[in-house]
Amino acid sequence: MTDHDFDRIVNSIREDAPEPGAIREAGERVREQLGLAANNLCEQFRTDFDAYRGGRLAEGRRMLVEDHLHSCVACRREYSGVKIDPVIPISKPLPRWAGGLPPA
Numbered sequence: 313m314t315d316h317d318f319d320r321i322v323n324s325i326r327e328d329a330p331e332p333g334a335i336r337e338a339g340e341r342v343r344e345q346l347g348l349a350a351n352n353l354c355e356q357f358r359t360d361f362d363a364y365r366g367g368r369l370a371e372g373r374r375m376l377v378e379d380h381l382h383s384c385v386a387c388r389r390e391y392s393g394v395k396i397d398p399v400i401p402i403s404k405p406l407p408r409w410a411g412g413l414p415p416a
Contacts, residue, residue, distance in 0.1 A: 354384060357377055358387060358391075361391050364377050
């Protein structure tokens with residue numbers, strides 16, 4: 313194969329672009345798979361929480377659980393038992409003071 317043939321093949325690959333519909337469909341498939349994988353991954357780690365607390369996990373699995381807990385806020389809250397209270401909106405407006413500052 314000559315350099316000219318190689319350059320022609322490389323250029324044809326570079327210029328080949330998928331249709332916008334194909335790109336959109338591929339993106340939707342990836343997002344769906346990532347969403348399913350993330351939820352499934354969290355569930356897998358959450359089943360290990362009791363064994364992790366009891367020190368019964370193998371070293372490799374323990375390291376994976378710790379890494380996941382460092383990176384996943386939802387699992388960290390689940391592991392620590394933190395309950396998030398709903399935000400209660402203020403039903404009446406706060407008083408307004410002249411000059412914008414409250415009295416001393």
